[in-house]
Amino acid sequence: MDTEVFEYALHIRTRPETLWLALTEPVMTQAWWGLSLFSDWREGSNLDFEMKDVLIHDEQQMVVSSIPFQRLSFTWHTFTHEWAQVHGFSEEMRASFASEPRTTATFDLEQAGENVRLNVQHGDFSSNSVVLAQIKNGWPLLLSSLKSFLETGEALVF
Numbered sequence: 001m002d003t004e005v006f007e008y009a010l011h012i013r014t015r016p017e018t019l020w021l022a023l024t025e026p027v028m029t030q031a032w033w034g035l036s037l038f039s040d041w042r043e044g045s046n047l048d049f050e051m052k053d054v055l056i057h058d059e060q061q062m063v064v065s066s067i068p069f070q071r072l073s074f075t076w077h078t079f080t081h082e083w084a085q086v087h088g089f090s091e092e093m094r095a096s097f098a099s100e101p102r103t104t105a106t107f108d109l110e111q112a113g114e115n116v117r118l119n120v121q122h123g124d125f126s127s128n129s130v131v132l133a134q135i136k137n138g139w140p141l142l143l144s145s146l147k148s149f150l151e152t153g154e155a156l157v158f
Contacts (some may be wrong), residue, residue, distance in 0.1 A: 005123035006135050009087050010143055011115040014150045016069040019109055022150055023072055027049075030147035032156075033142055039074075043065045047074050054082040064104055073106035076122065076131075096130045103131065118143070 012019060022028045026036035035051035045063045049056040065073035074106035077083075084094035101124060108119040120139060125132040145156040 002127065003123060004125040004127065004129065004132055004134060005121055006125070006139060007122075008120045009117060010147055011117050012147045012150050013115050014103060016109045016111060017117050019118065020069045020072070023107055028149075028158060032145045038053055039063055041068075041072070044105060047077075047085075049077050051083075052059060052086050054080075054086050056080055056083055059111050065106070069073060069109060071106065071108050073104060074138075076103040093130075097134075100129055100131050101126060118146075 002022055012021075022032065024037065024039070024041055026038055030036045035049055038043050038048040038050065041063055042062055043066055046057065046059065047059075047061050047063055056078050061078050063072075063074050065071050079094050079097040081091070081094065083089075084091065089097075103122060103124040105120070105122045108121070110117045110119070120143060122139065123136055126137075141156070141158060145158070149155040
């Protein structure tokens with residue numbers, strides 16, 4: 001079966017160690033993403049998402065690859081009723097998201113002079129994926145917020 005992939009690359013004026021912290025530390029992910037990620041960041045470990053006092057825990061939501069300051073990959077999250085309420089999605093839309101196969105988001109960090117090139121690849125989407133349509137709109141905004149946060153200390157407001 002053919003799958004589709006969303007890819008996005010940007011350069012951030014930072015160091016790989018600082019970018020890694022922004023991707024893995026709950027206080028930092030909260031600052032630019034609006035949610036906290038919790039994990040010990042070892043391959044095979046669970047990854048929990050928490051936003052607005054809603055914790056999303058699922059045994060299939062896990063770290064796929066973790067090479068500090070170089071690569072972070074995890075399965076994309078579980079679409080719960082609570083998640084849908086926080087984001088204003090109808091039950092019908094949530095069910096549509098939840099019916100799709102789980103996907104994988106990968107962040108590759110690469111030193112590029114005084115900057116870090118961040119390559120984001122979010123893949124394993126089936127054809128006509130409803131989640132992919134949301135991802136295409138969501139990741140550019142979130143990654144712009146990450147860049148702003150790391151370069152200015154202020155995330156985007158959205």
